[in-house]
Amino acid sequence: MTQNIYDNAGFFAGYSRLRRSVDGLDGAPEWPTLKSMLPDLAGKRVVDLGCGFGWFCRFAREAGAAEVLGFDVSANMLARARGTTADPAISYCQADLETLALPANAFDLAYSALVVHYLADLEGFARAVHDALRPGGRLVLTTEHPMFMASTLADFVDVDGVRTWPVDHYADEGERTTNWLVPGVRKWFRSAGTTVNALIDAGFVIRRLIDWTPSTEQVTAAPELAKERDRPAFLLIAADRPPG
Amino acid sequence: MTQNIYDNAGFFAGYSRLRRSVDGLDGAPEWPTLKSMLPDLAGKRVVDLGCGFGWFCRFAREAGAAEVLGFDVSANMLARARGTTADPAISYCQADLETLALPANAFDLAYSALVVHYLADLEGFARAVHDALRPGGRLVLTTEHPMFMASTLADFVDVDGVRTWPVDHYADEGERTTNWLVPGVRKWFRSAGTTVNALIDAGFVIRRLIDWTPSTEQVTAAPELAKERDRPAFLLIAADRPPG
Numbered sequence: 001m002t003q004n005i006y007d008n009a010g011f012f013a014g015y016s017r018l019r020r021s022v023d024g025l026d027g028a029p030e031w032p033t034l035k036s037m038l039p040d041l042a043g044k045r046v047v048d049l050g051c052g053f054g055w056f057c058r059f060a061r062e063a064g065a066a067e068v069l070g071f072d073v074s075a076n077m078l079a080r081a082r083g084t085t086a087d088p089a090i091s092y093c094q095a096d097l098e099t100l101a102l103p104a105n106a107f108d109l110a111y112s113a114l115v116v117h118y119l120a121d122l123e124g125f126a127r128a129v130h131d132a133l134r135p136g137g138r139l140v141l142t143t144e145h146p147m148f149m150a151s152t153l154a155d156f157v158d159v160d161g162v163r164t165w166p167v168d169h170y171a172d173e174g175e176r177t178t179n180w181l182v183p184g185v186r187k188w189f190r191s192a193g194t195t196v197n198a199l200i201d202a203g204f205v206i207r208r209l210i211d212w213t214p215s216t217e218q219v220t221a222a223p224e225l226a227k228e229r230d231r232p233a234f235l236l237i238a239a240d241r242p243p244g
Numbered sequence: 245m246t247q248n249i250y251d252n253a254g255f256f257a258g259y260s261r262l263r264r265s266v267d268g269l270d271g272a273p274e275w276p277t278l279k280s281m282l283p284d285l286a287g288k289r290v291v292d293l294g295c296g297f298g299w300f301c302r303f304a305r306e307a308g309a310a311e312v313l314g315f316d317v318s319a320n321m322l323a324r325a326r327g328t329t330a331d332p333a334i335s336y337c338q339a340d341l342e343t344l345a346l347p348a349n350a351f352d353l354a355y356s357a358l359v360v361h362y363l364a365d366l367e368g369f370a371r372a373v374h375d376a377l378r379p380g381g382r383l384v385l386t387t388e389h390p391m392f393m394a395s396t397l398a399d400f401v402d403v404d405g406v407r408t409w410p411v412d413h414y415a416d417e418g419e420r421t422t423n424w425l426v427p428g429v430r431k432w433f434r435s436a437g438t439t440v441n442a443l444i445d446a447g448f449v450i451r452r453l454i455d456w457t458p459s460t461e462q463v464t465a466a467p468e469l470a471k472e473r474d475r476p477a478f479l480l481i482a483a484d485r486p487p488g
Contacts, residue, residue, distance in 0.1 A: 191455040200452070
């Protein structure tokens with residue numbers, strides 16, 4: 001079963017103060033890139049796997065989606081998500097994404113942001129999402145970048161005057177316990193290839209792979225992002241279930 | 245024009261002493277993985293883009309390929325390649341891979357090992373290779389891993405007792421001059437996503453993406469490989485020109 005760290009009071013309090021929690025999609029610097037990977041949403045059926053506070057569900061409706069379903073393991077997050085909308089076309093459900101049964105051929109877009117690094121069974125998740133999409137449907141997925149995760153030190157280090165991100169043990173895939181907001185956060189570390197190949201093996205065709213770093217314009221506007229250009233924090237993937 | 249560093253006497257002498265130059269494919273620890281990404285070669289037409297000493301060309305013939313064409317920019321390497329075989333089904337030609345004109349729909353397999361990081365125009369190369377493959381044909385490509393290349397220090401650093409690989413300036417794609425065997429080797433740094441997306445945009449379907457690290461069995465047999473498990477040195481990609 002997936003660790004439900006978002007229902008840990010300390011974690012939830014810390015997470016709620018992050019800029020992406022306060023400002024939503026516009027508080028996430030990778031959002032402009034991610035947005036460019038989405039299909040036209042007008043009239044589409046959308047599922048958000050790991051919907052958190054529901055920012056993307058609401059965005060999808062504003063962009064014209066006919067129906068939006070948000071799943072999350074966290075009761076805390078869903079309670080807040082439900083409190084932000086009375087739109088009957090948006091539904092929120094609590095579910096463990098590793099055991100979730102989705103209807104077949106039901107969605108035009110599956111969206112999953114910063115969730116799969118919490119899942120032990122990425123292969124099963126990829127197959128479930130593939131089958132839940134209609135042929136021609138798209139998955140847009142983000143995960144912590146393996147270069148980011150594969151760092152025991154998990155912070156920048158100055159070496160001979162150069163700010164560097166220290167990577168180690170990249171070959172050791174599997175569970176890693178880290179301290180982020182609270183101690184003991186369990187994540188699953190996979191190489192970029194392992195994530196991509198799980199999607200391919202589930203039947204997806206990869207359309208875009210982006211090691212996300214902020215643009216120079218973003219750094220000019222928000223200088224605290226400068227170090228994010230030294231190593232990608234997120235891996236962004238667009239993949240399609242082939243049509244027909 | 246691509247820098248022809250392999251015809252620099254000092255570089256060539258150094259390169260010739262590498263284990264992969266002396267022992268060929270079996271001297272390259274990524275070869276067992278790479279081999280698993282190849283199609284059955286019996287009766288196939290093969291092109292090796294950056295064939296070096298011709299180790300892969302000879303392997304392809306031994307595996308049953310009907311015809312093998314090897315291209316390389318280096319006269320030094322081709323001279324040695326030609327000296328190792330009298331097989332009339334293997335041809336070697338000197339060419340700059342950035343301006344090479346290949347016949348259309350002519351090959352079942354295009355192989356290119358550790359070459360594209362020398363090319364300024366990866367997009368043009370990807371289109372040329374795509375068009376040179378028959379529909380259903382495969383490209384198997386390796387490049388220095390961007391995590392490896394994106395290190396100004398370009399060596400492991402001990403930080404608080406942890407052996408780490410220091411990554412920096414990952415967002416700064418483009419030409420980078422490094423010192424490897426000789427000073428002033430020009431390479432083109434691209435993120436993993438940029439390389440993958442160039443293949444997708446050329447019409448390829450990605451079949452496998454591997455951030456290569458040695459297996460624990462390989463490290464047991466060759467303990468000097470242990471540090472290679474801390475960060476991937478090579479990115480291995482298999483991609484198909486779609487059939488029909």
